[in-house]
Amino acid sequence: MPTLIFKLNAHLYLRDPQNTLLGQKIIASSVDLIDRLGFEQFTFKKLAEEIHSTEPSIYRYFENKHRLLLYLIGWYWSWLEYRIDLFTNSLTDPKEKLKACLRVVAEKKSYDSTFEFIDEEALHRIVVAELDKAYLTKQVDNDNKEGLFGGFKSLCKKIADWVVQVNPNYPSPHALVSTLLLAAKQQIFFADHLPSLTNIGKDESRYLKLEVFLNTVLFNSIQE
Amino acid sequence: MPTLIFKLNAHLYLRDPQNTLLGQKIIASSVDLIDRLGFEQFTFKKLAEEIHSTEPSIYRYFENKHRLLLYLIGWYWSWLEYRIDLFTNSLTDPKEKLKACLRVVAEKKSYDSTFEFIDEEALHRIVVAELDKAYLTKQVDNDNKEGLFGGFKSLCKKIADWVVQVNPNYPSPHALVSTLLLAAKQQIFFADHLPSLTNIGKDESRYLKLEVFLNTVLFNSIQE
DNA sequence: GCAGTTATAATAGCTTTACTATCATAAAGG
DNA sequence: CCTTTATGATAGTAAAGCTATTATAACTGC
Numbered sequence: 001m002p003t004l005i006f007k008l009n010a011h012l013y014l015r016d017p018q019n020t021l022l023g024q025k026i027i028a029s030s031v032d033l034i035d036r037l038g039f040e041q042f043t044f045k046k047l048a049e050e051i052h053s054t055e056p057s058i059y060r061y062f063e064n065k066h067r068l069l070l071y072l073i074g075w076y077w078s079w080l081e082y083r084i085d086l087f088t089n090s091l092t093d094p095k096e097k098l099k100a101c102l103r104v105v106a107e108k109k110s111y112d113s114t115f116e117f118i119d120e121e122a123l124h125r126i127v128v129a130e131l132d133k134a135y136l137t138k139q140v141d142n143d144n145k146e147g148l149f150g151g152f153k154s155l156c157k158k159i160a161d162w163v164v165q166v167n168p169n170y171p172s173p174h175a176l177v178s179t180l181l182l183a184a185k186q187q188i189f190f191a192d193h194l195p196s197l198t199n200i201g202k203d204e205s206r207y208l209k210l211e212v213f214l215n216t217v218l219f220n221s222i223q224e
Numbered sequence: 225m226p227t228l229i230f231k232l233n234a235h236l237y238l239r240d241p242q243n244t245l246l247g248q249k250i251i252a253s254s255v256d257l258i259d260r261l262g263f264e265q266f267t268f269k270k271l272a273e274e275i276h277s278t279e280p281s282i283y284r285y286f287e288n289k290h291r292l293l294l295y296l297i298g299w300y301w302s303w304l305e306y307r308i309d310l311f312t313n314s315l316t317d318p319k320e321k322l323k324a325c326l327r328v329v330a331e332k333k334s335y336d337s338t339f340e341f342i343d344e345e346a347l348h349r350i351v352v353a354e355l356d357k358a359y360l361t362k363q364v365d366n367d368n369k370e371g372l373f374g375g376f377k378s379l380c381k382k383i384a385d386w387v388v389q390v391n392p393n394y395p396s397p398h399a400l401v402s403t404l405l406l407a408a409k410q411q412i413f414f415a416d417h418l419p420s421l422t423n424i425g426k427d428e429s430r431y432l433k434l435e436v437f438l439n440t441v442l443f444n445s446i447q448e
Numbered sequence: 449g450c451a452g453t454t455a456t457a458a459t460a461g462c463t464t465t466a467c468t469a470t471c472a473t474a475a476a477g478g
Numbered sequence: 479c480c481t482t483t484a485t486g487a488t489a490g491t492a493a494a495g496c497t498a499t500t501a502t503a504a505c506t507g508c
Contacts (some may be wrong), residue, residue: 015455020458038362043494045426057456059496132356138262141395153420171423175411178421179441182410183403190402193364196377199396213396217403220444239484246485267465281466281485453506458499465494473486478479 004114006078011146012071015061025051026061027075028117030068035122039069039130048097066137069146076127077151079112079120080104081158093164098218101159103182106211108204128185156181163222170222180214187213228338230302235370236295239285249275251299252341254292259346262394263293263354290361294372297358300351301375303336303344304328305382318389322442329408330435332428347411352409380405387446394446404438411437 005018017023017095019158029050034042043057044065062068083104088097109124135149143149159181160173170176191206200213229242241247253274258266268282268289286292307328312321333348359373367373383405384397394400414422415430424430424437 020455041362044496045494054457054459055495056458056497060455064495129360132360136353136356137416138265144418149418154416156421171431172433173423174420174439175407175414175422175424175437177442178414179403179410180408182406183399186403186406187399188362189398192443193371194368194377194399197380197402198399200399209396213399216396217400217441217445220447221441223444244484268467269465278486278488279466280468284484288466307502449508451506453504455504456502458481458501460497460499462497463495466492468489468491470489471487473484475482475484477482 003116004082006070006075006082008074008078009147011029012067012074012148013062014059017061017071020052022051022057023061024117025053026058026068027072028119030118031072031122031126032177034069034072034126034130039065039126039133046112066134067148069130070134070143073131074148074151075118075128076120076123077118077155080113081151084155084158094162095219098159099163099215100160102180102214102218103211105181106207106214108207117153128188131182131185133181152181163218167222173222176218176221180218183217184210184214226289227340228306230299230306231297232298232302233371233374236291236298237286238283241285246275246277246281246423247285248341249277250292251296252343253342254348255296256295258293258350258354263289263350263357267427290358291372293354294358294367296347297351297355298372298375299342300344300347301379302341302346305337305375305379308379308382312397318386319443321386322383322390323439325386326404326442327440327443329405330431330438332431340418349377352413355406376405387442391448393447393448397446400442400445402441408434408438 010016012196013184015023017027026047030042033047033050035048040097042065044055048055048058084101087100087104091097091100109120112118112120135143137143156174156177159177163170163173163177187198187200187210190204191200195201200209227296239247241251250271254266256269257271257274261270266289272279286295308325311324311328315321325388333344336342336344353388359367363369380398380401383401387394387401406429411422411424411434412430415424415426419425424433426442
C-alpha cells in the first residue's frame with residue numbers, strides 16, 4: 001500500500017512536520033501528551049522533554065500550542081473525510097452515502113496503519129475533548145481567514161451536498177450536518193463523564209447506538 | 225415584583241457573591257469582562273482593577289476563574305429554566321410545552337430586570353462562546369461529583385421528560401435534548417464566525433430560523 | 449574537501465498568569 | 479467597646495508562554 005500524506009493548510013505550521021524526523025516526533029508525541037494531560041496542562045516544554053528536544057526547536061514548527069491543536073484537528077478531519085470517501089465511493093444513492101458516512105463518523109476509531117506516526121484512537125479522544133477549543137477563541141475570525149478550519153468545513157459541505165440531493169427542499173442542511181458532527185463527539189464525552197445527558201452507554205454497544213441516533217435525527221429531519 | 229435570587233450549588237463559590245456588594249460587583253463585572261476579552265484573556269487581576277478591588281479579595285469568593293465561569297453558566301441555566309417554567313406553566317400538552325420551551329431556548333436574550341446586576345445578553349454570549357470549556361476539562365468528573373453541572377442536567381431532564389410524555393418509545397430523549405441545547409448555541413456561534421457551517425444568518429431573523437430548525441429536528445425525530 | 453547554508457540544541461531571560469501569605473484597617477455585631 | 483469578619487495593600491512564588499543568542503552538527507553545492 002502506498003504511503004499517504006495529507007496536504008494540510010500551510011498556515012497551520014511554520015515548518016511542515018511531516019517532512020522531518022523531529023516534526024514526526026512532535027506530532028506523534030503531542031497526540032500522546034495532549035491525550036494524557038489535556039490541552040490546558042500540555043506545554044511545549046513538557047513535549048520537548050518527552051522527545052528529548054527543546055522548546056525553541058518546537059517553536060520552529062508551530063507558532064504556538066493552539067496552532068498545533070488546529071493542525072492535529074485538521075489532520076483528523078482530513079482522515080475522517082478520507083475514510084468517508086473510501087466507504088462511499090462505490091455508492092451512488094445519496095441516502096446510502098449518508099448512511100455509510102454516519103457509520104464512519106460513529107464507528108470506534110482504531111489505529112490506521114496507513115499513517116504511521118499517528119495514533120488515531122488517541123487523536124479521536126483529543127477531538128472529543130478539545131475540538132471546541134479550536135474555534136471557541138477570540139481569534140476565530142483571523143484563524144478562519146487563514147483557512148485553518150478548512151477540514152471541518154470541507155467535510156460539512158460534502159455531507160450537506162448529499163442531504164440536498166436527498167431532499168432539495170430541506171432548508172438547513174449545513175446546520176443539520178454540523179450539529180450531527182458535533183453531537184457525535186459530545187455524546188461520547190457525555191457517556192464517559194456526564195451520563196445523564198445521553199442515552200449512549202460506556203460499553204461497546206455505544207458506537208451502534210450513536211450511529212442509530214445520528215441516523216434517526218438525520219433521516220427524520222430531512223424526510224421529504 | 226419580588227426580587228428573585230437563584231440558589232446555586234454552594235460548591236461553586238467560597239463566599240456567596242449574591243450576599244455582598246463586592247460579590248455583586250464581581251459577578252456583574254466578570255460578565256462584562258469575559259464577554260469582552262474571552263475567557264482565556266480574562267484574569268482575576270484585570271477583574272480586580274475593573275472593580276477597584278484586589279486579586280486576593282476575589283479569591284475569597286471564587287477558588288479560581290474556572291469556578292467563576294461554572295458559577296455564571298450555572299446561573300444562566302437556572303435563569304433559562306426559570307423562563308421555561310414561566311412559559312410552560314399554563315400549558316398541559318407536552319407537545320405545546322416543548323414548543324414553548326424551544327422558543328425560549330432560541331429567542332433573542334435581553335436584559336431581564338428581575339435580576340439587577342446580571343446582563344443576560346452578555347451572559348448569553350458568554351454561554352455561546354465558553355460553555356464547552358466549562359466541562360471539557362480533566363477535572364470534569366470531580367466537578368460533576370460536586371454537582372457543578374446541576375443546572376444543565378436539571379434542564380435537560382425536565383425537557384427529556386416532556387419528550388418521553390410525547391413518545392414513550394423514543395430511545396434517546398436525553399441525547400436528543402442535550403444535542404439540541406448545544407446546537408442552539410453552536411449555530412449562533414457559527415452564524416457569527418463560520419457561516420458555511422450553518423443556515424442561520426446574522427440578521428434578526430436568526431432567532432426564528434433557529435427555533436424552526438430546533439423544532440424540525442425535535443418533532444421529526446420523536447414522531448410516533 | 450571546503451564554504452556556506454540550514455536544522456537542532458543549549459542556555460538564558462522576560463512577561464504574564466495563577467495563586468498564596470502576611471499584615472493592616474475598617475465596618476458590623478453582640 | 480471589644481471582637482469578629484470583610485476588604486485592602488503589598489509582596490512573593492512557580493509555572494507558562496514566549497524570544498533571543500550562540501554553538502554545533504549535518505547536509506549541499508562547488
